Amino acid sequence: MPKLIFIFMFSINYLIGQSNIQHVVYFETDKYIVPETEKNRILLFIKNLDVNKIKKISIYGFCDDRGSDNYNLILSQNRANAIKKVFSTGGIRENLISNVDGKGEILLKIVDSEDLNIIRGLNRKVEVNVEYNIPEKETSRLEDENEIIDNRKKPITLESNLLVGDKIVLDNILFRTGYSYVLKESIPVLEKIARILREKNKVYFTIQGHVCCTANGRDAIDRGTGRRNLSLARARYIYEYLMKNGVARKRMKYVGLKHKYPLGGDPKFDRRVEIEITNIID
Numbered sequence: 001m002p003k004l005i006f007i008f009m010f011s012i013n014y015l016i017g018q019s020n021i022q023h024v025v026y027f028e029t030d031k032y033i034v035p036e037t038e039k040n041r042i043l044l045f046i047k048n049l050d051v052n053k054i055k056k057i058s059i060y061g062f063c064d065d066r067g068s069d070n071y072n073l074i075l076s077q078n079r080a081n082a083i084k085k086v087f088s089t090g091g092i093r094e095n096l097i098s099n100v101d102g103k104g105e106i107l108l109k110i111v112d113s114e115d116l117n118i119i120r121g122l123n124r125k126v127e128v129n130v131e132y133n134i135p136e137k138e139t140s141r142l143e144d145e146n147e148i149i150d151n152r153k154k155p156i157t158l159e160s161n162l163l164v165g166d167k168i169v170l171d172n173i174l175f176r177t178g179y180s181y182v183l184k185e186s187i188p189v190l191e192k193i194a195r196i197l198r199e200k201n202k203v204y205f206t207i208q209g210h211v212c213c214t215a216n217g218r219d220a221i222d223r224g225t226g227r228r229n230l231s232l233a234r235a236r237y238i239y240e241y242l243m244k245n246g247v248a249r250k251r252m253k254y255v256g257l258k259h260k261y262p263l264g265g266d267p268k269f270d271r272r273v274e275i276e277i278t279n280i281i282d
Contacts, residue, residue, distance in 0.1 A: 023128045032078035046090040058099040058129045059083050062106040064120035073221050077102025083126045158196045166277045178223040180233035194245035204279035207254040209235030212270035219258040232256025
């Protein structure tokens with residue numbers, strides 16, 4: 001049986017800013033059963049959580065670089081599911097757990113070591129991110145800061161007077177986790193986008209797809225096809241929808257930008273589709 005390698009750096013549990021706490025669980029090679037030592041650590045982590053202040057919990061599973069993409073995707077999902085089960089048996093309400101997502105392969109050299117087994121050991125893991133509700137006073141301060149920012153520079157939308165180089169994030173376009181199609185509640189938003197772009201018929205643009213939470217800027221796996229091209233597939237979905245709804249094909253291009261341009265903060269902001277204005281015909 002392969003041995004699980006434990007390496008303790010300053011602390012595995014650490015604060016991310018003031019409102020997030022992270023915990024990491026490590027697994028044996030090709031296994032998704034939580035090792036007893038790791039289970040005790042995560043139960044202690046759960047015990048120390050302030051449950052009444054939790055906003056949401058995200059759970060992400062990973063594998064090392066051995067195995068096929070499909071095998072690693074399934075194994076990483078099973079690992080994430082196993083940690084969700086520990087949280088549920090530890091008294092955490094399931095409605096607090098917003099994401100349970102297997103991300104497949106990861107291989108990051110996160111320690112100063114040439115031993116590949118040590119590096120792989122640290123990549124067979126599940127990352128847990130607990131986000132707390134920000135206290136009311138802190139929320140008020142952040143709202144004041146956001147108001148100052150908004151007054152300084154209003155965000156660019158499709159309704160704005162557009163210029164070449166402008167980028168517009170398509171807000172409220174929600175894809176099913178791991179897939180390249182949108183949830184039904186996003187269809188009215190897409191209809192509005194198509195209507196605006198039909199009216200702005202002199203604007204040429206590129207649709208850019210982005211994903212979160214992958215290593216080394218790689219793309220994520222599209223669970224519908226098993227291919228590692230999720231950012232491209234999501235951009236193509238928007239492209240095909242717009243084309244079917246009256247936006248001329250010659251005005252559009254689409255690209256997948258993988259996880260090369262993370263915005264930081266909550267991973268949900270990296271799961272996005274943007275439109276970049278490339279030309280405006282007079």
